[in-house]
Amino acid sequence: MSASTALLTDRYELTMIDAALRDGTADRPCVFELFGRRLSAGRRFGVVAGTGRLLQAIRDFRFDDDELRYLRDERVVDAETLDWLAGYRFTGSITGYREGELYFPGSPVLTVESTFAEGVILETIALSILNHDSAVATAAARMAIAAGDRPLAEMGSRRAGERSAVAAARAAHIVGFGATSNLEAGRTWGIPTMGTAAHSWTLLHETEEDAFRAQVRALGTETTLLVDTYDIRTGVETAIRVAGTALGGVRIDSGDLPTVAAEVRAQLDELGATGTRITVTSDLDEYAIAALAASPVDAYGVGTSVVTGSGTPTAGMVYKLVARQDAAGAWVAVAKASTDKGSTGGRKAAFRTLDRGTATREVIAVSDGFEAVDSPAEHADARPLQAALVVNGEIDSAYEGPAGVSAARAHHARVREELPVQGLALSRSDPAIPTVYIDAIG
Structure with a gap:
């Protein structure tokens, strides 16, 4: 062609x-x-x-x-x-x-x-x-303003045309998003890439613990574990038991995020994982990010809203x-x-x-x-x-x-x-x- x-x-x-x-x-x-x-x-x-x-x-x-x-x-x-x-x-x-x-x-x-x-x-x-x-x-800049000093990652490739997704990752990075999940955007435009595992990884294994252990063996304890495939509280407990209190992060992709984030932070602290970061995803836009400003969230992953200009x-x-x-x-x-x-x-x-x-x-x-x-x-x-x-x-x-x-x-x-x-x-x-x-x- x-x-x-x-x-x-x-x-x-x-x-x-x-x-x-x-x-x-x-x-x-x-x-x-x-x-x-x-x-x-x-x-x-x-x-x-x-x-x-x-x-x-x-x-x-x-x-x-x-x-x-x-x-x-x-x-x-x-x-x-x-x-x-x-x-x-x-x-x-x-x-x-x-x-x-x-x-x-x-x-x-x-x-x-x-x-x-x-x-x-x-x-x-x-x-x-x-x-x-x-x-x-323009939409991504508004999200960056709402996020303040907290890192933002672009994760919207599946909600856009394959070439539009690369362009969107580029545009979001220009206005403050620190990383993208899209590898072509990383190769073409030099944008840092990120990503670990999806729910399918947990569902592949016999138990959530098996999935977490395999991920930690492959990526180390600095990885981020997705803890909401089943019960979040059980997922957090399992994550720390498997990775220890030096676990890099946990990701939450569902639920009432302000409430869930507060509960997860309290649980992590109780388990001694005071340095483990919390990343939230789940249909975020600038308004949802702003609503989380007072919550104990460390980073955001944004998908659909950023690649579609937030409406x-x-x-x-x-x-x-x-x-x-x-x-x-x-x-x-x-x-x-x-x-x-x-x-x-x-x-x-x-x-x-x-x-x-x-x-x-x-x-x-x-x-x-x-x-x-x-x-x-x-x-x-x-x-x-x-x-x-x-x-x-x-x-x-x-x-x-x-x-x-x-x-x-x-x-x-x-x-x-x-x-x-x-x-x-x-x-x-x-x-x-x-x-x-x-x-x-x-």
């Missing part, structure tokens, strides 16, 4: 190019922008994730023989367009919010400067990756043409004016104002095209938010691979500290800071 990402797109992206080549507008310089009109589900901030994956997808966006043969056989476009696609390489420039950055309504998360044809063809792949990964990252599986971002050159070569701001789906035209520069380290506003300076966009010098009291990701077709490799994930994780940890205190709340509300549009200087 081809490694190309070129057919991970919608048919109308190619039919628009086909028509544009016919009428002479394919090479018209344009500015496209990817942004969200609002934050999903009344959340107070969003997190940009997927940038490194998108850059790799753009690098692999090539129409090789297999792709061209399919398009020709299905008569998707004509021969002239097939020739154009055969030579496709993105030669424009892309700026965007760094991966791990916070975003708010209207934030220009990605800005693509290119010809119409080169830019429009990236719409679907950009939205597919950033909508999914940003939704997961919001897409960030709701859109990709729009916001500026183009007219027939005379002058730049013109353009925007959709539909009711409830209107947008602000023009190329944008984004800054975040800070008051003693706390974010106060998302400032977006708007111009018609390229020439009159504000520079950081015009906003000395604010932090510029956009970075160069692709320059004249050259992709910055620093954002790709495990190194890119580590950099995004570190960046997110820094910028989340800028959130005002109301931004840390889990309840539905307005965005943590307002978005303010201003005319660019120039």
